[in-house]
Amino acid sequence: MRLERQAPICVGLDPTTSRLPDSIDGTDEVAAIEQFSRGVLDSVVGITPCVKIQAACFERYGSRGVAAMERVITAAVESELIVILDAKRGDIGISATHYAAGAAATGAHWITLNGYLGEDGVLPFLDAGLGVFVLVRTSNPSGDEIQSPRCGDGTVAGLVGTMVGRLGEPRRGPSGLSSVGAVVGATKPEAAAELRTVMPDAPFLLPGYGAQGGGIDGVRAALDRRGGGVLVTASRSIIHAFVGQPGDWRQCVKNAAAAFAQEIGGVVADQDH
Numbered sequence: 001m002r003l004e005r006q007a008p009i010c011v012g013l014d015p016t017t018s019r020l021p022d023s024i025d026g027t028d029e030v031a032a033i034e035q036f037s038r039g040v041l042d043s044v045v046g047i048t049p050c051v052k053i054q055a056a057c058f059e060r061y062g063s064r065g066v067a068a069m070e071r072v073i074t075a076a077v078e079s080e081l082i083v084i085l086d087a088k089r090g091d092i093g094i095s096a097t098h099y100a101a102g103a104a105a106t107g108a109h110w111i112t113l114n115g116y117l118g119e120d121g122v123l124p125f126l127d128a129g130l131g132v133f134v135l136v137r138t139s140n141p142s143g144d145e146i147q148s149p150r151c152g153d154g155t156v157a158g159l160v161g162t163m164v165g166r167l168g169e170p171r172r173g174p175s176g177l178s179s180v181g182a183v184v185g186a187t188k189p190e191a192a193a194e195l196r197t198v199m200p201d202a203p204f205l206l207p208g209y210g211a212q213g214g215g216i217d218g219v220r221a222a223l224d225r226r227g228g229g230v231l232v233t234a235s236r237s238i239i240h241a242f243v244g245q246p247g248d249w250r251q252c253v254k255n256a257a258a259a260f261a262q263e264i265g266g267v268v269a270d271q272d273h
Contacts, residue, residue, distance in 0.1 A: 047258050084112065090121050119167055147160075196221070219264065
């Protein structure tokens with residue numbers, strides 16, 4: 001399943017026992033979130049090219065949770081989905097090397113990273129064969145305090161973005177995009193447009209679309225010069241689409257994912273290439 005044949009969307013898999021379909025027995029919480037996750041995967045295959053696995057939802061359960069997460073990742077990979085491990089790692093030296101080896105061992109293709117420690121916290125993951133999405137301009141409101149202040153000719157976020165652009169320069173693939181990407185909230189269209197100038201070839205992972213208030217303007221602002229370069233992610237609006245709805249919960253998820261794909265696909269298709 002090839003990314004260029006589908007809308008550039010990513011379904012975020014953030015399973016919680018407080019929001020499960022009635023048909024899933026939540027007595028064994030780990031078994032329940034794994035069953036739900038697999039049901040979501042089955043529902044979105046062929047609609048989305050990519051899923052983002054929220055590690056925290058599984059890691060909170062210790063070794064059983066991590067084992068369940070690895071099985072979900074394996075199932076996603078076997079379904080030919082691109083997998084982003086949303087773990088937001090951030091360390092240096094041998095610790096970063098250990099984290100990178102552990103992330104690669106899960107079978108995920110990409111990982112999210114906190115770039116505050118500079119390239120020392122990024123390179124081990126690239127060396128392990130992973131693509132990375134570095135947090136640059138996040139969708140949470142309190143991120144403004146750290147990311148938006150002016151710094152030199154730009155902002156603190158721009159400083160991190162400059163590092164992302166520099167690391168990505170020698171790591172571009174046939175599409176022209178790099179394996180060093182940036183997390184830029186769809187809720188920040190002005191910032192996205194500014195950051196695109198310092199990261200022209202970085203894929204932008206755009207959280208915050210839908211439930212967090214991000215919209216089409218945030219997607220358009222993040223597009224690269226080719227009219228692409230974005231991966232728009234939505235979680236709650238897709239995986240919890242069944243809440244309050246009759247019928248099979250998987251069909252509700254499938255319908256929501258299909259509508260999301262059509263909406264984002266239309267935005268990208270409207271651009272001049």
